Amino acid sequence: GNSVTQMEGPVTLSEEAFLTINCTYTATGYPSLFWYVQYPGEGLQLLLKATKADDKGSNKGFEATYRKETTSFHLEKGSVQVSDSAVYFCALGGEKLTFGTGTRLTIIP
Amino acid sequence: NAGVTQTPKFRILKIGQSMTLQCTQDMNHNYMYWYRQDPGMGLKLIYYSVGAGITDKGEVPNGYNVSRSTTEDFPLRLELAAPSQTSVYFCASSYGTNQPQHFGDGTRLSIL
Numbered sequence: 001g002n003s004v005t006q007m008e009g010p011v012t013l014s015e016e017a018f019l020t021i022n023c024t025y026t027a028t029g030y031p032s033l034f035w036y037v038q039y040p041g042e043g044l045q046l047l048l049k050a051t052k053a054d055d056k057g058s059n060k061g062f063e064a065t066y067r068k069e070t071t072s073f074h075l076e077k078g079s080v081q082v083s084d085s086a087v088y089f090c091a092l093g094g095e096k097l098t099f100g101t102g103t104r105l106t107i108i109p
Numbered sequence: 110n111a112g113v114t115q116t117p118k119f120r121i122l123k124i125g126q127s128m129t130l131q132c133t134q135d136m137n138h139n140y141m142y143w144y145r146q147d148p149g150m151g152l153k154l155i156y157y158s159v160g161a162g163i164t165d166k167g168e169v170p171n172g173y174n175v176s177r178s179t180t181e182d183f184p185l186r187l188e189l190a191a192p193s194q195t196s197v198y199f200c201a202s203s204y205g206t207n208q209p210q211h212f213g214d215g216t217r218l219s220i221l
Contacts, residue, residue: 032207043199043212044152051207089151093207095159096142096167101151 002027006090006100013080013107021075021103023064023090032093033057033066033073038102039086047075047088082107111135115200115213122190122220130185130216132200140203141183142210143167143175145196152199158183159205190220 007022025033032051036044048057053068062077073090085107090100116131134141139160144152144167154167158177172194174186183202187194197217201210 032209034209043214044201044210045212046209049209095140095206096154096157097210099152 002031002092002094002098004090004092004098004100007103008101009087010104010106013105015082015107015109016079017107019075019077019080019084019105021088021090021105023073023075023100025071025073025090025092025098027071027092027094033064034091034093034097035062035064035073035075036089036091036099037086038089044089080105080107082109113200113202113211113213115198115216117216118214119217120219122187122218124190124192124220126190127186127188128190130187130198130200130218132183132185132213133181134183134200134202134211135181136202136211137180138202138204138211139180140205140208140210141177142201142203143173143183143185144199144201145169145194146199146215147196155185155198187218192220194218195220 003026034049035047037047048059050057050066056065064075087102089102092098113134142157143155153169156175158164197215200213203210
């Protein structure tokens with residue numbers, strides 16, 4: 001069946017550092033891939049998506065590329081800000097989304 | 110745009126009580142979902158629906174019931190509340206398979 005393995009946290013970085021959160025998946029077919037962000041006390045918000053191999057999703061300075069050959073969808077940002085502190089979830093598409101366990105990111109000034 | 114609206118936002122129940130968590134969406138989405146999120150944990154799917162009149166179990170359906178009489182509404186019913194059901198409950202909707210889900214702000218439920 002489908003599964004998502006996500007980098008365990010928590011992750012703590014200094015402001016302006018480079019961010020990578022790893023996500024790999026196992027799937028049949030060609031599902032879409034998503035990254036969601038959850039700020040404290042809020043619901044999940046779609047951050048970015050990619051619908052086919054080699055697609056790059058991007059939003060708010062975050063990027064992720066759908067890599068079929070490595071079955072990965074790693075989230076990256078070149079320079080993080082304190083406001084990026086949140087929990088990030090990788091998800092695999094289908095009739096039901098398959099979510100990773102989430103990675104808590106804290107950015108310190 | 111309202112999107113996905115959940116009510117109430119907070120609720121405290123006593124053990125054995127029942128309640129219904131309301132969820133409505135105004136995006137004409139066919140698919141709707143209920144999740145629970147325990148503190149510091151990921152999401153667990155309780156029930157989902159692919160259209161009015163159709164519901165199916167997720168990974169943790171015990172102790173809950175749902176109905177889907179309209180496209181817009183997908184209420185979640187807790188019967189005989191137990192402390193293990195203390196959690197944050199999220200409702201979500203999507204156009205269909207392989208589409209992004211849109212989430213409500215959640216209902217924070219404590220059972221004492």
